[in-house]
Amino acid sequence: MIKPSIYVTAFCGLGLATIVLLCVYDMIPMNPLKIGRRLKLIMPDRQHQRSQTTVPDKRVMAKLEVYFDKQNIRNIQKITKRYFDPKKDVIYFSDFKIFMQKCDHLKFTLRKSKKTCNVVRTPIKHYRTCAVVGNGGILLHSGCGAEIDAHEFVIRCNLPPVHKYRRDVGSRTNLTIVNGKRLKQISDVLQSGDFKRQKSALAELGETPGMILGHSIQDPDNIREIQVIDTAIKENKMSTITAFPSNSFKENKGLYLDLIGRMARGNFASTGLNTFALASTFCDKISMYGFYPMSTYRGKPVPYHYYDKRTHSESHDLIEENELFKRLDDQKVIRHVVGKCKDAPTIQSALEGAWMKLQKLGELVI
Ligand SMILES: *[C@@H]1O[C@H](CO)[C@@H](O)[C@H](O)[C@H]1NC(C)=O
Numbered sequence: 001m002i003k004p005s006i007y008v009t010a011f012c013g014l015g016l017a018t019i020v021l022l023c024v025y026d027m028i029p030m031n032p033l034k035i036g037r038r039l040k041l042i043m044p045d046r047q048h049q050r051s052q053t054t055v056p057d058k059r060v061m062a063k064l065e066v067y068f069d070k071q072n073i074r075n076i077q078k079i080t081k082r083y084f085d086p087k088k089d090v091i092y093f094s095d096f097k098i099f100m101q102k103c104d105h106l107k108f109t110l111r112k113s114k115k116t117c118n119v120v121r122t123p124i125k126h127y128r129t130c131a132v133v134g135n136g137g138i139l140l141h142s143g144c145g146a147e148i149d150a151h152e153f154v155i156r157c158n159l160p161p162v163h164k165y166r167r168d169v170g171s172r173t174n175l176t177i178v179n180g181k182r183l184k185q186i187s188d189v190l191q192s193g194d195f196k197r198q199k200s201a202l203a204e205l206g207e208t209p210g211m212i213l214g215h216s217i218q219d220p221d222n223i224r225e226i227q228v229i230d231t232a233i234k235e236n237k238m239s240t241i242t243a244f245p246s247n248s249f250k251e252n253k254g255l256y257l258d259l260i261g262r263m264a265r266g267n268f269a270s271t272g273l274n275t276f277a278l279a280s281t282f283c284d285k286i287s288m289y290g291f292y293p294m295s296t297y298r299g300k301p302v303p304y305h306y307y308d309k310r311t312h313s314e315s316h317d318l319i320e321e322n323e324l325f326k327r328l329d330d331q332k333v334i335r336h337v338v339g340k341c342k343d344a345p346t347i348q349s350a351l352e353g354a355w356m357k358l359q360k361l362g363e364l365v366i
Helices: 004-027 032-039 058-065 070-080 093-102 145-149 163-169 180-190 195-207 220-235 255-260 271-280 316-330 343-365
Strands: 127-133 153-157 175-178 211-214 241-244 283-289 334-337
Touching: 058 127, 058 145, 070 255, 070 271, 093 220, 093 241, 127 145, 127 271, 145 163, 145 283, 153 271, 175 180, 175 271, 180 195, 180 220, 195 220, 211 220, 220 241, 255 271, 255 316, 271 283, 271 316, 316 334
Parallel strands: 127 153, 127 283, 153 175, 175 211, 211 241, 283 334
Antiparallel strands: none
16 A cells, blocks of 8 residues: 555656756747747748849939939938948847957947957948838839839838838848837737747748848847747748847937937937838938828828828927938938828939930931
């Protein structure tokens, strides 16, 4: 006969083992396998990446590029380069560990010396033309898709849907700047265990390939969320690169003041203004689309986003930022595109017409 004390010992032993196991499991929240196993069966919807219905046209861009004023651009870059540098603001997420080990993240120096943190790399190069595309409802029915896609480098915000709206917003994406809220939303779904929702989250990631940059990393949760997204991307063999900034964009206090001439109420620039400032440090010529904070345009209502029914909350700071974009457009520092993109097709057909005439002339000569 087995003594009751053996039951007690066995029971306690089992309980203890469970507790130890649970603790160990909890101690490794960054273990990629944990997420990886759960997502392995999911394949991303690659259709979005393949179907490119808007045709980028170099001739359109050649015409639009004439617009800019090099000296005025340089003057603005002098300001924005005080706040942004791709070497420290867009770092490969695969370099995160070495960055934490070797670098002081506030000063961006090596821990052991005062030298700049040179052990991390950036996927960003220098680009001649960039489109910075906001998510404003002003893009609906704009027909700007082909013009946006004609840029060398296309930057978007917060992983928006593009496929369904490609005529208006284009289908190419090279960099997506993502805020903390959106990072959490995507990573929560990827970890939810709900196959259908996981699949649609992966499809959302697949719609805007290129690089994903989480811009608010002061919260350790954000790093964990980028890790979750990075793992899902790798498990599903997607080509998207993940990246992080050495310091959260919000810490760039003073950018708003330096560009606009007074402090913002919240003390920091919006994602849109930060994205423009970052882009201006590695792009020669920037066109901005989808940045329009007012609820009407030429007497017609403008939705807040081009892709949902969210209502407007006109922010004073955003209206000031919009005034800045208008001013920069006047100074030919950027092209601030509001309303329809009629120009592109007109220029295109004009050029085509000229080309046909030349061909005819050629025929005549021969
Ligand atoms: C930008 O992204 C498109 C696809 O969305 C790609 O074809 C192109 O090569 C990328 N450009 C650069 C400069 O990385």
